[in-house]
Amino acid sequence: MIGSLRKEFEEAKKLAAQDEERALSIIREISIRTMKLMAPEWDCSISLAEYSATRGYPDFFLEMADRIEDSFKFCLEGSQLNSIIASAAFLLKVAERLHLGAENESS
Numbered sequence: 049m050i051g052s053l054r055k056e057f058e059e060a061k062k063l064a065a066q067d068e069e070r071a072l073s074i075i076r077e078i079s080i081r082t083m084k085l086m087a088p089e090w091d092c093s094i095s096l097a098e099y100s101a102t103r104g105y106p107d108f109f110l111e112m113a114d115r116i117e118d119s120f121k122f123c124l125e126g127s128q129l130n131s132i133i134a135s136a137a138f139l140l141k142v143a144e145r146l147h148l149g150a151e152n153e154s155s
Contacts, residue, residue: 049085050147053078054140061133068129075136079123082139086116086146096120109146116142 057078064071083090086109090099097113109116119135126132 050082050140050143053082053085053143057136057140064129064133072129072132075132076123079120079136079139082136082143083120086139086143106146109142112142 057075060071060074060078063074087096087099090096095113096117097110100109100113105113116139119138122135123132123139126135
């Protein structure tokens, strides 16, 4: 799942040179799907830190929860393409790390 999100993200970055508005839309959708993958039941009614603490997330995620939440909100509300790309890339990197950690625990 994360691999396909990463691929879509790379394609959206390439699209940005031709159609910035469409690229923004795709990157926002990727950000939403990435957050749903990392925190499936989180709905912004509580902080991501609180959500993840009650569900036993790894320490690295808890330590960065505020930054993760801020990056996600910026992806949804921001208007500068380069900044949104950077925030979405950060979210994908966290999701990859979270996914790898889960794989290592189950092995």
